Amino acid sequence: xxxxxxRHRLVVLLLWVGALFGLGFAATxxxxxxxxxxxxxxxxxxxxxxxxxxxxxxxxxxxxxxxxKVDAGTVRDASVRSRIQPVLDEIAAMKGVGQVxxxxxxxxxxxxxxxxxxxxxxxxTFAEQANAVPKDLVQKVVDTAQGAERSGLQVxxxxxxxxxxxxxxxxxxxxxxxxxxxxxxxLAFGSLFAMLLPIGIAIFGVGTGLFSTQLLSHSTxxxxxxxxxxTLIGLGVGIDYALFIVTRHRRGILRGxxxxxxxxxxxxxxxxxxxxxxxxxxxxxxxxLVTNLRFLDGVVIGTSLTVVFSVLAATTLLPALLGVLGxxxxxxxxxxxxxxxxxxxxxxxxxxxxxxxxxxxRPRTIAALALVVMAILAIPVLSLHLGATDQGNxxxxxxxxxxxxxxxxxxxxxxxxxxxxxxxxxDTGTLVKNIGGTSGVxxxxxxxxxxxxxxxxxxxxxxxxxxxTDQLIDTLRDRVIPDAGVTAHVGGVTAVSKDFATITGDRxxxxxxxxxxxxxxxxLIAFRxxxxxxxxxxxxxxxxxxxxxxxxxxxxxxxxxxxxxxGKEGPINAFLPVIMLSLLFGLSMDYQVFLVSRMxxxxxxxxxxxxxxxxxxxxxxxxxxSAALIMVCVFLAFVLSGDSGAxxxxxxxxxxxxxxxxILRTALVPAAMHLLGDSNWWLPAGLDKRLPHLAVEPAExxxxxxxxxxxxxxxxxxxxxDAEGGPVDGAVLTLLTKGxxxxxxxxxxxxxxxxxxxxxxxxxLLSATARSYGARARHVVVTDEPLVHDVELAEGEVDAxxxx
Numbered sequence: 001x002x003x004x005x006x007r008h009r010l011v012v013l014l015l016w017v018g019a020l021f022g023l024g025f026a027a028t029x030x031x032x033x034x035x036x037x038x039x040x041x042x043x044x045x046x047x048x049x050x051x052x053x054x055x056x057x058x059x060x061x062x063x064x065x066x067x068x069k070v071d072a073g074t075v076r077d078a079s080v081r082s083r084i085q086p087v088l089d090e091i092a093a094m095k096g097v098g099q100v101x102x103x104x105x106x107x108x109x110x111x112x113x114x115x116x117x118x119x120x121x122x123x124x125t126f127a128e129q130a131n132a133v134p135k136d137l138v139q140k141v142v143d144t145a146q147g148a149e150r151s152g153l154q155v156x157x158x159x160x161x162x163x164x165x166x167x168x169x170x171x172x173x174x175x176x177x178x179x180x181x182x183x184x185x186x187l188a189f190g191s192l193f194a195m196l197l198p199i200g201i202a203i204f205g206v207g208t209g210l211f212s213t214q215l216l217s218h219s220t221x222x223x224x225x226x227x228x229x230x231t232l233i234g235l236g237v238g239i240d241y242a243l244f245i246v247t248r249h250r251r252g253i254l255r256g257x258x259x260x261x262x263x264x265x266x267x268x269x270x271x272x273x274x275x276x277x278x279x280x281x282x283x284x285x286x287x288x289l290v291t292n293l294r295f296l297d298g299v300v301i302g303t304s305l306t307v308v309f310s311v312l313a314a315t316t317l318l319p320a321l322l323g324v325l326g327x328x329x330x331x332x333x334x335x336x337x338x339x340x341x342x343x344x345x346x347x348x349x350x351x352x353x354x355x356x357x358x359x360x361x362r363p364r365t366i367a368a369l370a371l372v373v374m375a376i377l378a379i380p381v382l383s384l385h386l387g388a389t390d391q392g393n394x395x396x397x398x399x400x401x402x403x404x405x406x407x408x409x410x411x412x413x414x415x416x417x418x419x420x421x422x423x424x425x426x427d428t429g430t431l432v433k434n435i436g437g438t439s440g441v442x443x444x445x446x447x448x449x450x451x452x453x454x455x456x457x458x459x460x461x462x463x464x465x466x467x468x469t470d471q472l473i474d475t476l477r478d479r480v481i482p483d484a485g486v487t488a489h490v491g492g493v494t495a496v497s498k499d500f501a502t503i504t505g506d507r508x509x510x511x512x513x514x515x516x517x518x519x520x521x522x523x524l525i526a527f528r529x530x531x532x533x534x535x536x537x538x539x540x541x542x543x544x545x546x547x548x549x550x551x552x553x554x555x556x557x558x559x560x561x562x563x564x565x566x567g568k569e570g571p572i573n574a575f576l577p578v579i580m581l582s583l584l585f586g587l588s589m590d591y592q593v594f595l596v597s598r599m600x601x602x603x604x605x606x607x608x609x610x611x612x613x614x615x616x617x618x619x620x621x622x623x624x625x626s627a628a629l630i631m632v633c634v635f636l637a638f639v640l641s642g643d644s645g646a647x648x649x650x651x652x653x654x655x656x657x658x659x660x661x662x663i664l665r666t667a668l669v670p671a672a673m674h675l676l677g678d679s680n681w682w683l684p685a686g687l688d689k690r691l692p693h694l695a696v697e698p699a700e701x702x703x704x705x706x707x708x709x710x711x712x713x714x715x716x717x718x719x720x721x722d723a724e725g726g727p728v729d730g731a732v733l734t735l736l737t738k739g740x741x742x743x744x745x746x747x748x749x750x751x752x753x754x755x756x757x758x759x760x761x762x763x764x765l766l767s768a769t770a771r772s773y774g775a776r777a778r779h780v781v782v783t784d785e786p787l788v789h790d791v792e793l794a795e796g797e798v799d800a801x802x803x804x
Contacts, residue, residue, distance in 0.1 A: 048491025064159025074117030118409030158729030202238030209306030256343030265740030387571030417464025425487025628661030727752030
């Protein structure tokens with residue numbers, strides 16, 4: 001497939017461009033129909049919501065708040081009222097605004113003024129839900145309301161619709177993430193074209209995935225959170241997958257392979273690992289279905305589609321683009337060096353090789369240090385508190401945060417998250433009296449009944465995010481309502497958040513067990529080992545604990561929040577563990593696959609565990625760290641998204657990827673594998689026979705002309721001569737397997753003689769290159785006897801076999 005895509009590159013490129021623009025045109029024409037179907041079946045808050053929907057079917061529009069405060073006097077003063085009331089009337093007359101309920105309208109309005117008379121609020125009900133309200137209308141409301149401000153009169157606005165106009169421009173986070181990734185790629189490759197390849201693959205993968213998700217939103221319920229998370233994961237895996245393949249391709253060209261053959265080898269090795277890694281990510285994402293939280297189904301669809309398209313782009317579009325670029329995938333310096341000095345030997349060098357040797361020498365020390373670091377980072381997770389962030393967690397400079405604080409100051413901290421007790425039968429008066437006498441209740445009021453349903457508004461004395469508010473909800477459900485002998489349910493945003501956190505906590509163990517179990521089976525089949533998947537599962541749990549510890553320290557304890565500009569500390573969003581664990585397990589499996597697949601490839605050929613671990617880490621450590629650095633940049637950029645949930649997920653995933661790549665995969669995993677020795681690759685014989693064969697790395701192709709003969713090592717020897725028969729001194733001869741793996745490399749002597757060692761009988765590829773001469777490549781069939789093979793090099797001519 002890689003060879004076909006390479007040779008038919010224009011066809012492949014046109015197909016992908018057509019798919020991107022075709023899906024984009026269709027999605028733009030159809031529009032979006034994202035639906036935030038948030039359903040918690042068999043919960044008390046869901047029953048309360050269902051009853052309210054029947055009783056008040058027309059209260060569907062988003063309700064936002066205008067809050068004002070005076071420094072002197074009261075809000076009832078004529079000078080204040082004369083500035084505020086005309087503004088409220090103007091807002092009420094705007095098209096798209098249903099009604100405005102102000103504090104100057106009778107007895108009910110009087111309740112919207114604080115006890116000291118210095119703070120008041122008005123409620124603005126739009127005709128549609130927050131996501132459907134036009135931003136220009138919301139901005140007009142904000143500008144009109146804040147136009148009433150003067151010295152001594154502060155006006156702020158809060159609500160979901162208002163929050164939308166505070167968000168940064170759409171695409172800002174994505175652009176910042178791509179630019180940061182471009183810088184890392186350029187530093188890693190030193191080539192503009194090589195830098196653009198992974199970014200282009202990510203754009204095609206994310207673009208087609210998002211447009212497909214947008215079209216699917218018309219036929220299935222997909223929340224508006226799905227595109228944001230799909231972009232988050234799509235950019236990360238799209239760039240990383242292309243990075244792994246391009247790195248292998250560049251290495252192949254530098255060691256003397258023709259661009260086409262190098263691309264084929266890269267796709268047949270790293271491309272297989274990409275395909276496998278993409279499958280593990282999708283399986284980890286599908287683990288969210290176990291939670292039975294229906295709104296996550298759409299998230300699974302959107303993110304999985306984007307990952308699938310990213311994998312397809314990396315395995316089909318990328319080889320086509322490699323064909324377009326040819327050797328320009330190398331930097332100018334590398335191309336010049338290749339032309340002048342010939343192919344360079346394939347050997348790991350630099351910091352990665354030195355670190356790999358250090359891990360082999362001191363596995364116990366390095367493993368112990370890595371475990372201590374991860375354990376310390378995991379300590380905060382013991383105080384994890386799941387809940388829901390609200391506008392009280394916004395940045396202190398935003399109008400929504402200021403409005404939230406003003407309401408809390410004037411009407412108590414619980415005013416921003418009132419509870420709604422929905423009564424469908426029994427003595428409402430007795431229930432109101434009992435609720436009013438309950439500890440933790442600041443105010444209680446029954447609204448006029450409708451269709452046999454009465455709603456009691458309960459304002460707690462504590463904030464919506466306080467654990468004491470959760471305890472009040474339990475008290476109302478377990479004691480107060482049963483004692484009153486009525487049929488009632490406790491609802492409202494605060495109660496929904498509590499129920500969601502409870503359900504998530506209860507189902508999290510099943511979810512974690514599912515994705516760990518599926519990942520274990522995949523790695524078991526791929527690497528034919530019991531220890532490797534067990535190690536991977538343990539490392540995933542360590543990474544999850546440490547990353548959530550970092551998340552708790554930042555967002556729950558508030559460490560560094562002001563530096564990040566992320567507002568005020570609060571609970572961890574209840575939906576975040578499910579989504580973050582899915583992404584974390586998928587991404588960490590990526591690194592495990594890329595690291596261990598190279599180790600396994602070396603183990604299969606040498607049966608030397610120490611060498612396999614050392615070579616695998618030395619050759620993949622640098623690219624894994626580069627890929628992780630890119631992901632960290634992409635994830636951290638989502639702090640700029642303006643969405644608190646996306647910011648929390650971005651910081652959490654950035655921490656998880658950094659810890660996973662820089663500590664676990666490059667330190668703890670190889671150190672543990674050195675300590676475990678050959679038992680890393682142990683698999684009971686009976687199980688080995690029953691498992692299907694699914695190799696991440698390619699099997700060596702058998703000879704077409706002759707079957708391999710049983711026997712030991714042998715050699716190929718002969719002379720390298722020019723067209724006139726003279727010896728060629730300094731020619732580089734490389735023996736490779738048919739899969740492209742280098743086995744031996746030598747330089748011809750002054751008389752042109754050479755000798756390369758062959759590990760076993762079979763068919764191999766022997767290539768010869770020398771300065772000022774064209775390349776030559778031939779398949780050689782080696783038996784158990786030494787093979788004499790002379791090579792003739794001609795000036796300026798390139799052998800067709802060397803190209804193919």
